[in-house]
Amino acid sequence: MAPVATPFFFYLLSGIMLIGGILVITRKNPVHSALALIVTLLAQASIYLMLYAPFVAGVQIILYAGGIMVLFLFVIMLVSIDRSVRERQFNSQWVVGIIAATALGGLFVTVFIKGKEIFPEHALPMVENDNTQKIADLLYGAHTGQYMFAFEIASLLLLVAIIGAVVMAKKRI
Amino acid sequence: MESMLHITTLHYLILGAALFLLGVIGVLTRRNVVIVLMSIELILNAVNLNLVAFSRMWGGLHGQVFAIFVITDAAAEAAVGLGILIAFFRNKETVNVDEVNLLKW
Numbered sequence: 001m002a003p004v005a006t007p008f009f010f011y012l013l014s015g016i017m018l019i020g021g022i023l024v025i026t027r028k029n030p031v032h033s034a035l036a037l038i039v040t041l042l043a044q045a046s047i048y049l050m051l052y053a054p055f056v057a058g059v060q061i062i063l064y065a066g067g068i069m070v071l072f073l074f075v076i077m078l079v080s081i082d083r084s085v086r087e088r089q090f091n092s093q094w095v096v097g098i099i100a101a102t103a104l105g106g107l108f109v110t111v112f113i114k115g116k117e118i119f120p121e122h123a124l125p126m127v128e129n130d131n132t133q134k135i136a137d138l139l140y141g142a143h144t145g146q147y148m149f150a151f152e153i154a155s156l157l158l159l160v161a162i163i164g165a166v167v168m169a170k171k172r173i
Numbered sequence: 174m175e176s177m178l179h180i181t182t183l184h185y186l187i188l189g190a191a192l193f194l195l196g197v198i199g200v201l202t203r204r205n206v207v208i209v210l211m212s213i214e215l216i217l218n219a220v221n222l223n224l225v226a227f228s229r230m231w232g233g234l235h236g237q238v239f240a241i242f243v244i245t246d247a248a249a250e251a252a253v254g255l256g257i258l259i260a261f262f263r264n265k266e267t268v269n270v271d272e273v274n275l276l277k278w
Contacts, residue, residue: 010180014188021192021215025199030207037211040192044218051185051229056221056237056244063244068214068251075255076207079262090202092271097201104197108190112183119182119230126232138238147238154245161249168256171263 009050016043028089030076034069041065052126055135185226192219206261206268210254217247 020040027033041064048057091097137144139151192215199212221240228236262268 006180007178010184014184017188018191018195021195024211024215025195025203025208027208030205030211033208033211037214040215041218044222047185047188047222048225051225053225053228053237053240056225056240059241059244060221063248064214064218068248071251071255072207072211075258078259079207079268081266081268089204091204091269094202097198100201101194101198105194108194112187112190116183119186126229131234131237134234135238135241138234147242150242154242157249158245161252165252165256168253169259 006050010047013043013046013050016040017047030080031073034072034076037072038065038069041069052128053131054128055132182226182230185229186223189219189222189226192216192222204269204271206258206270209270210251210258213254214247214251217243 017040020036020043023036024033024040027036041060045057045060045065048054048060139145139147196212196215196219199215200209203209203212221243224236224240224243226236228234228240258268261273265272
């Protein structure tokens with residue numbers, strides 16, 4: 001399907017993402033930050049759709065916005081005391097942090113100005129109705145599956161993370 | 174103005190870099206540990222955006238598979254990080270990073 005009004009959607013979605021990111025790092029109430037992060041993640045899923053990656057967009061919505069952020073909200077409800085909402089919200093090393101972030105931002109700007117011509121144009125528009133099958137071919141395929149080992153390691157990592165999180169959060173082991 | 178209307182890979186990379194910078198500012202300057210963890214998630218999402226943009230540029234799907242693995246890793250790391258946060262909160266009844274100073278000389 002031919003893309004339509006791509007610059008409008010890109011600038012709209014990137015504006016939503018940047019405003020959501022700024023809200024995440026500047027809100028006093030952590031619940032507001034979590035909701036702003038959910039908005040950012042949903043806008044990012046739409047940008048994945050613009051980049052012809054529908055499977056990654058679906059995984060992002062289901063796993064990230066629907067799993068990880070709900071976990072964050074649970075823990076915020078567990079540890080949120082009203083005292084922390086009324087205190088200062090920037091820590092005692094914020095000057096050094098801003099200086100370091102400015103240095104990193106200057107580095108990014110230098111990279112993008114000097115290296116602007118090494119990024120070629122986009123490839124031709126990719127077909128997206130067999131995107132899931134192609135990702136499955138890369139992950140599980142008989143002759144084309146080169147990420148099978150990484151997939152098994154990822155499932156082992158999730159098992160270790162589950163056991164670790166339960167042990168860390170228990171009162172008496 | 175014409176170069177701003179045609180969306181290339183560089184636009185997505187600049188957006189990813191801006192999100193990365195916002196996440197780094199959030200990690201370095203906030204007091205609440207939960208918001209620091211959420212800024213780390215912002216950083217991981219910026220990396221994912223870079224990966225998928227490069228996957229679009231080269232036409233293959235390796236970047237998207239890598240992005241799926243990064244999302245899986247982010248889930249595992251968020252779970253363990255929040256478990257540590259709960260253990261820390263149970264000991265000290267606070268969620269400030271400034272009060273983690275028992276090893277300070």
